[in-house]
Amino acid sequence: MKIIEVKVPGTAAGVYAIQIGSGLLGSIVSEVGRAFPRYSQFLITDSALVRAGHVEKLVGSNSMAGRYVVEPGGEASKNMATVTAILEAMEACRLGRDTVVLALGGGVVGDMAGFAASVFKRGVPVVQIPTTTISQADSAIGGKTGVDSSVSKNAFGTFWYPAGVYVDVAALATLDERQYRSGLVESVKHTLIADAEYFEYLERNLDKVLARDEAVLMEVAGRNCRVKAKVVEKDPTEKNLRRVLNYGHTVGHAVESASGFELLHGECVAIGIVAAGKIEEAMGLVKDDRLGRIENMLKRLGQPTQMPANIDKVRVFELLKSDKKAIGQVARFVLLERIGRVHTSKGEYAVEVGEAVVSGVIGGL
Numbered sequence: 001m002k003i004i005e006v007k008v009p010g011t012a013a014g015v016y017a018i019q020i021g022s023g024l025l026g027s028i029v030s031e032v033g034r035a036f037p038r039y040s041q042f043l044i045t046d047s048a049l050v051r052a053g054h055v056e057k058l059v060g061s062n063s064m065a066g067r068y069v070v071e072p073g074g075e076a077s078k079n080m081a082t083v084t085a086i087l088e089a090m091e092a093c094r095l096g097r098d099t100v101v102l103a104l105g106g107g108v109v110g111d112m113a114g115f116a117a118s119v120f121k122r123g124v125p126v127v128q129i130p131t132t133t134i135s136q137a138d139s140a141i142g143g144k145t146g147v148d149s150s151v152s153k154n155a156f157g158t159f160w161y162p163a164g165v166y167v168d169v170a171a172l173a174t175l176d177e178r179q180y181r182s183g184l185v186e187s188v189k190h191t192l193i194a195d196a197e198y199f200e201y202l203e204r205n206l207d208k209v210l211a212r213d214e215a216v217l218m219e220v221a222g223r224n225c226r227v228k229a230k231v232v233e234k235d236p237t238e239k240n241l242r243r244v245l246n247y248g249h250t251v252g253h254a255v256e257s258a259s260g261f262e263l264l265h266g267e268c269v270a271i272g273i274v275a276a277g278k279i280e281e282a283m284g285l286v287k288d289d290r291l292g293r294i295e296n297m298l299k300r301l302g303q304p305t306q307m308p309a310n311i312d313k314v315r316v317f318e319l320l321k322s323d324k325k326a327i328g329q330v331a332r333f334v335l336l337e338r339i340g341r342v343h344t345s346k347g348e349y350a351v352e353v354g355e356a357v358v359s360g361v362i363g364g365l
């Protein structure tokens with residue numbers, strides 16, 4: 001087992017630990033009990049985790065104060081109505097401030113459980129137990145919580161850092177292949193923005209990652225957590241540096257919206273990473289064939305590297321102007337200087353890119 005500490009100034013503890021291992025689920029409840037003696041534990045999960053047997057492994061014969069099972073799991077449930085139902089279920093259990101929330105599931109469960117924990121009795125601790133490739137690499141670590149509105153994704157939320165995170169790579173065994181593969185795009189993103197050696201490690205070990213080899217998955221989890229933790233520690237509330245985590249996401253989010261959420265998040269980010277790479281080439285930031293290597297890795301993961309024919313490119317282009325990083329309708333992009341290092345301009349990590357360049361790249365994708 002590996003332990004990575006994340007420093008978060010401004011929070012009560014100032015630091016939390018990420019534990020990475022295989023077969024951890026069975027010992028979490030008693031460990032949390034030792035860290036929070038006399039606290040009630042409330043579990044938030046979704047029905048897929050019940051079906052896969054992970055809830056049983058986590059809870060075992062321990063007595064919990066209560067649980068809320070999101071049904072169905074997935075993005076369609078990530079809204080205020082579900083959070084209200086969770087909070088009222090907690091209230092019905094007569095829980096007080098001496099409650100710790102356990103979030104077992106993917107990013108949807110983690111984001112909602114973190115949000116509910118942050119507002120229940122003005123804030124109770126949450127322990128994140130991520131079970132998908134996206135949540136283990138990304139959403140369980142950065143302290144962002146929230147839900148979608150009927151208008152936009154992640155419309156409402158809070159920053160609420162976990163009291164602890166348990167990454168059990170054995171939980172990935174039951175994840176559906178398409179979810180599994182697309183979530184790995186966030187790992188590719190981490191290699192690109194921060195760690196060339198990690199990129200090479202992934203290149204060498206991708207077949208083992210795809211075979212869900214636990215030793216390799218633990219190594220990947222550790223590297224992901226270190227990359228994300230380092231960025232989050234330096235910029236806990238996303239003032240500037242944290243934007244690097246949005247590499248590939250500017251076009252990615254626009255494609256996700258334009259596809260009517262038919263494509264999975266990671267699949268859209270894969271297209272976004274290729275788009276960013278082509279923008280880098282158009283702007284003269286590239287001296288080698290790094291995009292070929294990146295595209296090759298995405299293809300080995302079974303991810304799209306071109307715009308699917310049914311996506312309206314004009315709509316994608318329009319959506320880019322309303323991206324959250326845009327200023328005065330001019331899209332701004334996180335770009336690479338090289339694999340493992342983000343390009344900066346005047347200290348900014350998200351840089352302006354002219355309309356002609358963007359429309360040329362989108363048109364050619």
Ligand SMILES: NC(=O)c1ccc[n+]([C@@H]2O[C@H](COP(=O)([O-])OP(=O)(O)OC[C@H]3O[C@@H](n4cnc5c(N)ncnc54)[C@H](O)[C@@H]3O)[C@@H](O)[C@H]2O)c1
Pocket residue numbers: 046047048049052073074075078105106107108109111131132133134135138139140142143144145154171172173174175176179183265
């Ligand atoms: N907070 C952040 O910083 C952050 C970062 C990235 C993504 N996110 C959010 O995360 C969400 C996407 O996360 P996700 O891909 O984990 O989605 P998810 O939680 O919807 O999980 C994907 C599907 O897999 C099922 N599932 C989860 N774990 C399983 C397992 N071990 N075995 C079998 N089935 C399992 C779920 O029921 C769901 O149907 C989005 O809402 C996104 O906005 C948040």
Ligand SMILES: [Zn+2]
Pocket residue numbers: 186249265269
């Ligand atoms: Zn993402």
